Amino acid sequence: MQNVEKISLVGAGLVGSLMAIYLAKRGYKVDIYERREDMRKGGAEGGRSINLALSNRGLLPLEEVGLGEAAKKMVIPMRGRMMHDNKGYLTFQPYGRLGQAINSISRGGLNELLMNEAEKLGVNIHFNHSCLGINFDKNLLFFDVNGKRIEKNADVIIGSDGAFSVVRRLMQRTDRFNYSQYYIEHGYKELSIPPAANNGFKIEKNALHIWPRGNYMLIALPNLDGSFTCTLFFPFNGQPSFDTLQTRSDVEEFFKKVFPDAYELMPTLTDDFQTNPTSSLVTVKCHPWVKKRTLIIGDASHAIVPFYGQGMNSGFEDCRILNALLDQHHDDWDVVLKKFNDSRKPDADAISDLALQNFIEMRDLVADKEFLLRKKIEAKLHDLYPEQWIPLYSMVTFNENIRYSEAMEIGKRQKEIMDEVMKTPNIEKKWEKLDFKSIAEKLKV
């Protein structure tokens, strides 16, 4: 490949901004072309979640580029799930071991931090640039800027333009591009719990709240101002569904009955419900991610459902891995693009499948007695043999040194072992007397 000096990214979201920082630090001349206006000038973000769960895989890259401390100041640690049953009773399930937590963080706040840092490092962010086309052979980009068509060139092009990526759509028109987009039967709608007096929190601050209801659920993540952003994951059709909650009184009655304690905390519920959009949830898989000298990363190449809290984290990990490959191969982009394309794909597929599976866990199993007992036994295994038996959730969330694909494989074997363990007669009474050592050792084989 010709000498690479100039790199253009399409999309100044979380992943594009972080990637730009990595590349600027390596000495490249970096431009980002962003379809939207500069969000720092007070533009609204339509239809996307307001806060996100930052976990280890996302934190490590932020630390690598020197933004770890700044990010940590913006987060609220969530140490476990707080389950709300339909009488309003609470149960707490820690996510991992003592001190382990996932972190609620504002999408907008983090994006601003990243854009500011990128600009500080010399990255040019060009707003209101809508990508119209790419000439993959000649490495040319075409944009619409206020109705005018302009052309740009770069040595490498990176599409970081999200789940509905234009760069990916352009790749899709080229030959032999494998692609799938699948929507689940559920959509989501954001709602809100306001702060208590003096920016206090009306419910437990350091938890991710879940109202699991079998086929659907409500969740809530804390914000720094004391409010919670709630998300209802709910079927589009059927009984009950977005389709059946039409009038204000439909909504009120439903929430009063099904989420009684949440209902009491949401004074603007019916307005929010009628005003806020109902959004769909898509899984995108595709391959190859590289066409000549154009690469797609993050949601553009592997959009996933949000139920493992790994969308942003996996995108940030893409950046870290691409940077590590550049280190390893001395910025030989031919090699790096090929290696990234081949080696990262199984991990993207794994987290994609795990995220779909986790929806069932969150909306249903977390309220299931046998499931909770399993979790308890696994937690005990983890306590006794912390290196040998790491529960799947912990591997994904707290162990950034384990690849997603590896975590999924180990998780499958753990499940087989635990299926056997759960067949023990009277397990609910006798579980503490299990032979934990031999259980943990089964995993080694």
Place this chain on the structure above:
Amino acid sequence: MQNVEKISLVGAGLVGSLMAIYLAKRGYKVDIYERREDMRKGGAEGGRSINLALSNRGLLPLEEVGLGEAAKKMVIPMRGRMMHDNKGYLTFQPYGRLGQAINSISRGGLNELLMNEAEKLGVNIHFNHSCLGINFDKNLLFFDVNGKRIEKNADVIIGSDGAFSVVRRLMQRTDRFNYSQYYIEHGYKELSIPPAANNGFKIEKNALHIWPRGNYMLIALPNLDGSFTCTLFFPFNGQPSFDTLQTRSDVEEFFKKVFPDAYELMPTLTDDFQTNPTSSLVTVKCHPWVKKRTLIIGDASHAIVPFYGQGMNSGFEDCRILNALLDQHHDDWDVVLKKFNDSRKPDADAISDLALQNFIEMRDLVADKEFLLRKKIEAKLHDLYPEQWIPLYSMVTFNENIRYSEAMEIGKRQKEIMDEVMKTPNIEKKWEKLDFKSIAEKLKV
């Protein structure tokens, strides 16, 4: 739905033209908008197969619209597979029972027949109309006609614009459209065996010729002029592959060694190999097929690989089924679109999967002894119990009253039963003494 009078189709290929005939016969005002020039004026067809295998599912609709006899005059029946081993020795495997055959037919000739008939019935075919966009809510179509943008409206829009459908691509941008496109590792290239003297045939006329070679194969279908159109299905990469056959002598040596008898019959082999395009093979699945009053049919909604010879046949069956639903529901398009969308999908999925599986059968298993014995036993079962045990290939190819999805399910059960039968010790010697009655009866359960 408002009264439907005017229907527009996008794409005047085989399926679009046949659908237009059905609709014109029902009394609708029908327009077809076609991107290409009128092929009847001598334009070339780039990159698409020259002849196709017409079987019962395709013949029935042609008969329904009164073109059965005309089509039959254009075909060469192929009663079975003629296998060529690498020494040039031949083995013949009949496709079905006596008199059953699939029919080699010219794509161009059949398309012309259909377009002529459509025009005779008052259908307007507008050539050089490239679809740019659709307003699904307002039922508007936008076309580029020699650089000019024009707008058309219709009460119902049908996209019959093939595997790379623009109508489908426009649907893909709307919310909650599930979509996948997957390419296999093989591509194909068309080659040719010229006629013998006086339009004679250099190899058996009434057969589909196969040179099965494990991971790849060559096939040949007869044309009315005595020639055969050959297709090499071959990996893009690896050893051997399109990638490794670069020079004229690479090609010559490879064919001489691997397809010695075919090599002798192809005087223009190396020229053809270097001139003709290498095309890829895609499977497209998507759903829903209906967006408001726009529907996609044929390859546009379910492009499949060619290994079951059912691409055109399944598209023609789409037309027949849509027409039958219009009969049944008295042209109530709201009901018909919904029923077609829901009920036809499992059949499209089934033939899609069967076509992928059949590649392995054609390129590899047809040369396998155990496989041939299985076929023999199944043929005998079919002879003895013609209604009770119909081999999968026959269900798909000769039994248009059995749905694809049903055929696939029955085929799975047949396979389980045959797996057991094949475990019989010394089956190769004792197969004629099997208890065929009880084998056939297992299928009923």
